[in-house]
Amino acid sequence: MQSLGISVLFKGMNMQRLFDGLLVTAKIAFISIVIGSFLGIVLGVIWTSKSKWIRSVCRIYLEVFRIIPILVWLFIMYFGVTTALNLHVSGEITSIIVFTLWGAAEMGDIVRGALESLPKHQIESGKAIGLSFWGLYRYILIPQAIRRMLPGAINLATRMVKTTSLVVLIGVIDVIKVGQQIIEFSRLEVPTASFWVYGFVFILYFIICYPLSMLAKRLENKWNG
Amino acid sequence: MIKIKRIIPLAVSVVLALGVLAGCSASTNTSNAKSSIDEIKERGTIKIGVFSDKNPFGYVDANGKNQGFDVYIAKRFAKDLLGDESKVEFVLVDAASRVAYLESNKVDIIMANFTVTDERKQKVDFANPYMKVSLGIVSPDSALINSIDQLKGKKAIVAKGTTAETYLTKNYPDIEQLKFEQYTEIFEALKDGRGTAIVNDNTEVIAWAKQNPGFTVGVPSLGGQDTIAPAVKKGNKELLDWINNELTALGKENFIHKAYDVTLADVYGEDYKESLVIEGGK
Numbered sequence: 001m002q003s004l005g006i007s008v009l010f011k012g013m014n015m016q017r018l019f020d021g022l023l024v025t026a027k028i029a030f031i032s033i034v035i036g037s038f039l040g041i042v043l044g045v046i047w048t049s050k051s052k053w054i055r056s057v058c059r060i061y062l063e064v065f066r067i068i069p070i071l072v073w074l075f076i077m078y079f080g081v082t083t084a085l086n087l088h089v090s091g092e093i094t095s096i097i098v099f100t101l102w103g104a105a106e107m108g109d110i111v112r113g114a115l116e117s118l119p120k121h122q123i124e125s126g127k128a129i130g131l132s133f134w135g136l137y138r139y140i141l142i143p144q145a146i147r148r149m150l151p152g153a154i155n156l157a158t159r160m161v162k163t164t165s166l167v168v169l170i171g172v173i174d175v176i177k178v179g180q181q182i183i184e185f186s187r188l189e190v191p192t193a194s195f196w197v198y199g200f201v202f203i204l205y206f207i208i209c210y211p212l213s214m215l216a217k218r219l220e221n222k223w224n225g
Numbered sequence: 226m227i228k229i230k231r232i233i234p235l236a237v238s239v240v241l242a243l244g245v246l247a248g249c250s251a252s253t254n255t256s257n258a259k260s261s262i263d264e265i266k267e268r269g270t271i272k273i274g275v276f277s278d279k280n281p282f283g284y285v286d287a288n289g290k291n292q293g294f295d296v297y298i299a300k301r302f303a304k305d306l307l308g309d310e311s312k313v314e315f316v317l318v319d320a321a322s323r324v325a326y327l328e329s330n331k332v333d334i335i336m337a338n339f340t341v342t343d344e345r346k347q348k349v350d351f352a353n354p355y356m357k358v359s360l361g362i363v364s365p366d367s368a369l370i371n372s373i374d375q376l377k378g379k380k381a382i383v384a385k386g387t388t389a390e391t392y393l394t395k396n397y398p399d400i401e402q403l404k405f406e407q408y409t410e411i412f413e414a415l416k417d418g419r420g421t422a423i424v425n426d427n428t429e430v431i432a433w434a435k436q437n438p439g440f441t442v443g444v445p446s447l448g449g450q451d452t453i454a455p456a457v458k459k460g461n462k463e464l465l466d467w468i469n470n471e472l473t474a475l476g477k478e479n480f481i482h483k484a485y486d487v488t489l490a491d492v493y494g495e496d497y498k499e500s501l502v503i504e505g506g507k
Contacts, residue, residue: 012287075325082329169319171326177277177317181285184278188436188492 005192009200014182021175022204028092028174029161029208032099036160037153039100040107044145045137047112058108065105071166073098078170091172095164103160110152114145147223154216158209175201261464262306265333270314271306273299274332277317281492282338291315294488295336298355301480302334302455305471324348327458334468335456342451350459352468353506354452355481360389361427362444363415363434370422371443376400382411382420389424392448415440427500431493445500452503469506476505 009015047058065073078094081087089097118141126136168177179197186193265271275295276283283293296315303313316332323339326332327349340358341351362381364370382403383390393400403420405411412433415423423430427445434440457464475481481504493501 013289014287017289075322079322079325079329079331082331086330088331169322171317171319171322171331173277173317180278182287184280185284185286187280188432 005190005196008182008186008190008193008196011186017178017182018175018200018204021173021178022208024092024172025161025164025174025176026208028095028099028164028167028172029157031096032103033157033160036100036103037107037157039104041111041142043104043108044111044115045142047108048115058112062105062109065102070098070102070163071169073102074166074170091167091170094170095167095172099160099164103156106156107153110149110156111145113152114149115141117148118144147220150216150219154212157212161208161212162205175204261333261461262467265464266307269307270312271303271334272314272316272332273302274316274318274323274326274335274337275299276320276337279338281488283336285317291317292488294356294484295338297484297488298481299334299336301475301484302468302471305474306467323456327456330458333457333464338453339456340451341454345456348459349456350461350465351454351456352465353472354454354503355472355506356453356501357446357450357503358453358501359427359446359450360392360424360448361430361442362422362424362447363430363440363442364422365415365418366439366441368421369441369443373397373400373444373447376422376424379422380420382414382423384408384411384425387425388448389426393424396448412437427497428493431497435492435494442497445497472506479504481505 009018043058043061046054049055074094077098078089078091081089122140122144123136126140131139164174165176167174168180179201183194183197275291275293277285277291279293281293283291283295286292299315300310300313304310316326318326318332318335318337320337323335323337324345327335335349339345339351341354345351362370362373362376370376377397377399378401380401380403381393382405383393385404385406390402390404393402403414405414408425408429411423411425414420416437422443424447427442427447431442431445434442455468457468481502482498485498485502489501490498
């Protein structure tokens, strides 16, 4: 007798395993978003430098991460670095490194864009009242830039959460992989398992990504109001 | 600030250089002088790459435990090499990166339903096989196809891009092919009577026929036969020899047959054991 598809979610340890997988996804995404955003802001500030040399290095760094697919980066870091340096790094750490570097690159670009979009008189007025370089950024430019970059940054964060599904290819067992394992295990007994499992995984991703959108909306309302 | 301004681009360049370096030298071999088997014994665990989503060969059950035909044999390897079957560390691999896992020393052996091909032989060393696969033909009991010649002038159902499609096009151009994108579609098509029989990988058709009474695999093996074997890193002769000897020894107790009974019999049935299993490495 064919059992109802949804029962597959509650069989054995399946539910527990899905949440463990979700935890891995969330951990990789959260750590990389936090560190990546911080580095990105630093990178964005450096990017606005007048030195052509510094600007082009930043540019190359961004383009390298934007042009080369994240999957290739994961492979380079996971297999390439191991083969070249005989240094074993776990798949999870590798993912965090790659996602942080990627997040920093994209975030840097967003911050740069926001900083450069600020009217020039903001900088000039800041200098006129005698603010130091740090003060200028700390009190005038960064607070204004953060408002402008928020939509882009939230978009980046949700993209990073979703892109973590690539980590299965370097052996990290995230929520998608657990889902596939469950589907494949019950392929013959419960042919409709894929609908229920992927449906549930969709809800799990929603649980992670939706609060980010909510947060962005609240902050925007707060600042506009 | 000047200092920070200088340091960060420098750090960025170092990271980049590292990435490029890694990319370029990915093919260089880091050969270690120490014998590979001693290294495994010293470590106390053997790392074997298996699938986690290919039921019934390598999968994870509802309790999160690795199971399946490949896993069963891998556990026995661990038992015979290290004295305890729990001393195997299963690395869950994906089809596309199986070779890379071996090349980067992340696993000692790959036993993830790894089909022996000439292309792969250039990158890894295959031990002797423990399983064979080929094409199979499934048809309704009412009009059973027992040989490929019976299909001439009739419609054969195939999935696009499979070995079956290539094989029929090349060797039997006079058999009309009805092609579908998805595996599920070919089975529906046969049930609807849109074609006479399905030609596909024999493991797939055998498993399906077992689940669907009224259909029988009249031709369990057809065309070129592919073998499935454990693989080790290129040049790891010591471990390769150990696996081959182990397979020979296991052959004496018909161990692969036992593995079939435990893990595959439910899916494929007893009838096809001899069409799938290779005992003793030959």
